[in-house]
Amino acid sequence: MASRKGLTIVYTGNGKGKTSAALGAAMRALGHGWRVLIIQFFKGDWPVVYGELELAKRLHPQFEVLQLGRGFVKIMGDKKPFEEHVEAAQAALNLTRERMLSGNYDLIILDEVIYALGYLDFKLIDLKDVLQIIREKPPQMHLILTGRNAPAEIIEAADLVTEMMEIKHPMKKGIPAQQGIDY
Ligand code: ATP
């Protein structure tokens, strides 16, 4: 379609809804018969079953979800060597570049990639590498990045940026993550 312009979209902020918004966009894209790839930068070593991953098994190969992270970094009892997290995030970035340049996808979602740029006291990947991915994006392909605290350079490079703002979150009342809503 002549008018199609692949967008770079960022969902950031401290309120819930960043990954959920990206999954909503994925659902629309899938409905149009598009090919969608989600690369998750932290998820991958947690003992929960993600709904998106289960759906991807049913919709393969139109919809793929790759959980390439090694789980929580330095929190929630993480005992893995820090290098292991860095290597996993680097591998996820390399795979992103390779898949993106294959031209096989209409929408690629880099879930939580913005956390990997630096969060609390860790940094797994370089900002310049993510900016390069945005620059090299095929013109028709849409790219979504999620994660709190998007740096100014990412905001600048994006076409659409939405900040989720927390007004209330059940976690504050001690209500744990809910299947179908949080994972
Ligand atoms: P979701 O995946 O539910 O759309 P998110 O992508 O906006 O949330 P992340 O920052 O990626 O949120 O957080 C990952 C997990 O932390 C999710 O399970 C989410 O429900 C939970 N979470 C998100 N926002 C908050 C918050 N403000 N307080 C507590 N927990 C949160």
Ligand code: MG
């Ligand atoms: Mg998220």
